[in-house]
Amino acid sequence: MEQIRKLGFPIAMVYGLVVRLRNYLYDIGIFKANTFETPTVCVGNLSVGGTGKTPMVEFLVSNLKETNKIAVLSRGYGRKSKGWVLAEPNTSVEELGDEPFQIFSKFPQITVAVDADRSHGIRILEDTVSPDLILLDDAFQHRRVIASFSILLTAYGSLYPDDQYLPVGNLRDHKNEARRADVIVVTKCPANLETMQQTKIKNRLKPNKNQLVLFSTLVYDPMVKGLEGQFPLTALKDKKVVLVTGIANPGPLLYFLAEAGIAVEHLPYGDHHFFTASEIELFNTKDLVLTTEKDYSRLQGRVGKLYFLGIKHQFLSDGKAVLLNSISTFTKPGR
Known part of the structure; x- marks a missing residue:
């Protein structure tokens, strides 16, 4: 390096x-x-x-x-x-x-x-x-x-x-x-x-x-949201979660999820990444895909079990x- x-x-x-x-x-x-x-x-x-x-x-x-x-x-x-x-x-x-x-x-x-x-x-x-x-x-x-x-x-x-x-x-x-x-x-x-x-x-x-x-x-939203509705973030503790990120620095999100006791399989991509058909096909084989709100805008309607976690400044x-x-x-x- x-x-x-x-x-x-x-x-x-x-x-x-x-x-x-x-x-x-x-x-x-x-x-x-x-x-x-x-x-x-x-x-x-x-x-x-x-x-x-x-x-x-x-x-x-x-x-x-x-x-x-x-x-x-x-x-x-x-x-x-x-x-x-x-x-x-x-x-x-x-x-x-x-x-x-x-x-x-x-x-x-x-x-x-x-x-x-x-x-x-x-x-x-x-x-x-x-x-x-x-x-x-x-x-x-x-x-x-x-x-x-x-x-x-x-x-x-x-x-x-x-x-x-x-x-x-x-x-x-x-x-x-x-x-x-x-x-x-x-x-x-x-x-x-x-x-x-x-x-x-x-x-x-x-x-x-x-x-x-x-x-x-x-501050991360306590609710996970998607087309099928929303539920508390804590409900993810017992689920197999794949985290898909296309942002500059996913570190804070990974740290937050770890602190919340949520284990994830992380699939990182570059900032503003436009996902390919093969990547979408991969995501659709997963039980539940969690992503950022920004990435959700590029994935919604293409991935079935898709949810996002919002953030805001405090x-x-x-x-x-x-x-x-x-x-x-x-x-x-x-x-």
Whole structure:
């Protein structure tokens, strides 16, 4: 493994130079960035996957949809379509991508769209939907849009100051770009993370004086859900369970299930994996298949005994109120 990392170091250096040059050209105005009348909230990270962006977008939708006409705009990573796609009842996961499809399935009353060109997507939303607020999913690196408010996520135990550029590490952007965030959320924290430990992490992140640093943990749903209904997670203790994951880091889920006393046969796949016919055939030979909510969007209707376990962010201390109040302040019309 160490030898592989050494081989990747020159590539990481070149990648880092390209990233820094690109950001510099945006900083000095050579590359143009756009602002919009509609308030926008960006949710993103500096690394590839595994920080909880989709659950954070769902958290924001859940807490803001009653007082705002919300639209979610995503790139739609891994989708098989091109350009602009607006989610409608008959839109497939292949057209939207798994994460936007999951959000639209859970919140069909809001607008969900995908477009690799966020500026283009925002203009269409403004012209056709006129939302009060647009949530930009995984858009921190999309410098062509200047968001009204930016939330940067970094995972506990894998903080961006301790990471390196791809392919040696998981960084896809320079660590200093964290300065553009209004709030840094340390996700996947232990629920009992002490104040002293939080202070040490803040010192490691070195936020600007105007930046907030908040802490959240991921809470798993106590109910397992599927097309045939739902039942308590504890009911899986006496069953033969196959866990299928196509996410960046299944470690926390495996740990949670082990702590709950649930033994699983784990079949891991890459992030955003689109399952093949032979893989589906294999899953259908199993007594019960458990998966993540994101993977469920790609497997439902194709696997018989299929269930998923949902997750959501839970902020430590008063983090929830602090974040929502900050968003409200920064996204006021005319600000």
